[in-house]
Amino acid sequence: MIDGLRSVCASAGLANDSSEYKIITEAFLYKFLNDKFLHELRKLDAFADVSNLEQAYADVDEAERELLLLELADGTAYLRPEYLISHLFNRKDTQGFADTFDNALKGIADDNLDVFSVQTGQGQPIRLFNGVSRFIVEEGKRDNFCAQLVTKLAAFSFERAFAQKYDFFAAVFEYLIDNYNKDSGTYGEYFTPHSIAAIIARILVPDGVRDVTVYDPAAGTGTLVLAAAHRIGEGNCTIYTQDRSQKANEFMRLNLILNNLVHSLPHVVHDDTLENPRHLSPNGTSIRQFDYIVSNPPFKADFSDTRDKLAGSAYRKRFWAGVPNITSKPEKMEIYLMFLQHIVASMKPNGHAAMVVPTGFLTAKGKIPLAIRTRMVDEGMLRGVVSMPSNIFANTGTNVSIIFLDASKKHDRALLMDASKLGEKRKADGKNQRTYLSYEEIERIVDAFNAAEEQDDFSVLASYDDIAAKKYSLSAGQYFEVKIDYVDLTPEEFDAKLSEHTASLQEMFAEGERLQQSILDQLGTLRFNDKGSAEEASHE
Incomplete structure (x- = not known):
């Protein structure tokens, strides 16, 4: 779903735009609150056996609806029937749909202002949603943009995720x-x-x-x-x-x-x-x-x-x-x-x-x-x-x-x-x-x-x-302790080890002297060749 929302933004030329994160997070959160609301609604006795939950909820009169909402778990956002994604999806092809979509988001924010707002330093509430169509500069493309968003949202369900932690x-x-x-x-x-x-x-x-x-x-x-x-x-x-x-x-x-x-x-x-x-x-x-x-x-x-x-x-x-x-x-x-x-x-x-x-x-x-x-x-x-x-x-x-x-x-x-x-x-x-x-x-x-x-x-x-x-x-x-490993040796074992290491060192020194003499001999040959070449050039 997240990738789908990003693709909608990319198609509208908003990929990596400063507004992209606002659009995607508002749409994502709207979907989560919508599905969580329906998930909690289905737990109520009044809706336990209904086949079409959204329709059954819409058919309840407003006074009864308010009483039912008191039974919902704490932290559940309240959504009116006309703000549900299923309702918007059925109207996505109507003219002015961008306004319908934005009004639903803003309506949810207003209805839940006392629970879902965070604060400025002066204590003013920061709204949950502010609408997304305003980020599309060309007004003629806003309806289609919001229709694509709601299509992506309607195709997914959080239902199985609510059991997760x-x-x-x-x-x-x-x-x-x-x-x-x-x-x-x-x-x-x-x-x-x-x-x-x-x-x-x-x-x-x-x-x-x-x-x-x-x-x-x-x-x-x-x-x-x-x-x-x-x-x-x-x-x-x-x-x-x-x-x-x-x-x-x-x-x-x-x-x-x-x-x-x-x-x-x-x-x-x-x-x-x-x-x-x-x-x-x-x-x-x-x-x-x-x-x-x-x-x-x-x-x-x-x-x-x-x-x-x-x-x-x-x-x-x-x-x-x-x-x-x-x-x-x-x-x-x-x-x-x-x-x-x-x-x-x-x-x-x-x-x-x-x-x-x-x-x-x-x-x-x-x-x-x-x-x-x-x-x-x-x-x-x-x-x-x-x-x-x-x-x-x-x-x-x-x-x-x-x-x-x-x-x-x-x-x-x-x-x-x-x-x-x-x-x-x-x-x-x-x-x-x-x-x-x-x-x-x-x-x-x-x-x-x-x-x-x-x-x-x-x-x-x-x-x-x-x-x-x-x-x-x-x-x-x-603060780490520097540790030295000790090995117990008899005097005879120590003398044998010492002789072994001494012989090895002598062999390495001898090899070093041979290499040094070889290098000096090669340098002498190079100097002789360079001198001979110089004398020959002078004679010519």
Whole structure:
């Protein structure tokens, strides 16, 4: 179905156009909500045995319909009979169909505004749908374009997919947005592979967690918070996110709806987290603190416009380690250092956090990264670090590591893991290489970390005292034990081995001398020939 929607856009000349993702995601989400509504409707006694569900639903009078809708499962969108895809499909050949299609989308958005909207920083709701025909410049082609879209939607059914869980919809979502997450340099557009998100969730979240909050201050498309929520149980947690990218927030909303986390939609906010954190404590005087925080923040971005403001006294408590200076290339400003400080400040006293950082942070000597690492260690919250293989993320060649914090107890040592040699490199999109971890490698990382198990040249338990002595370096390689293999020999065996090696060395030296003499002889012959040729030329 996704490929079919893309082909319709391509035929209209919108392939890779900025509007393409809006058209495809609105159409995809409309189809999902339509099929989910009918799926839940069929569970009701009033429609259990009907052969034509859409017609039976249309035949119910409006007052009775409202009573029936109260019985639907939470998180189910309400669709009027005239907004159903089957109704639109039967009218796709009528004049003005583009308006009919758009009005259905807008009507669904209006009817479900209180449940399916996300918010701007000022608390204004962002509508679910805005219509798609406006993206076709030639008005005469809009009817046909919308007719082709609804034809693709009508030919598919989500019915069998509703029995599936997170892993299924995570794969679908990753495929859906694959073409729209390649602008990795922009704020909040980073995309975390599902496999990495699963590793983070399985290490971060213990079994049996209930009634907790999960937060991502640079949520992007929501891969990390969704993986954590699935690990906890969708009904056992509430998700809070913020991101200043409009596109990222639209994808975030879609991801939450697909994964049965509609109750978290009111906590998805479109705004700049650093300048205007919108998730505040009940009294509104400080930022809210959370049970679990996961984040893959942008590593470098230009925040020169707000830099001086963020360095002011009003922000000093949150950005306690300092604010990076503006450089000759502002787009290279290390914005991730700001997010790390925000994350530490956003942890509950017994909270947990996992954050993706450039591996260079683990040993960086700058004042700000050193201060951040020092606080993690000195306050006993550093649980461990996993350094990942290069190119594990599809859109950045930067080597990355994952830092795990646990404030629920005081730690005195951390597990440092070097997983950089794992994985298989393959071409991800025909040209760029990406590293893929096997199932066994993922299990090895998760099991070794959760068991705090030391493995030669892979993982080591480093005491906080040793970490402090090494200037708070979190690079596993600096703590691996250098092992020397010893072999027990008798004096007679030792003498025999020594004689063998001595004879071998003498033979190699003799061969070297023979080669050296051979080279000198050849050089002498070349000089004689060159001299003779010169004398002969002079005589002539």
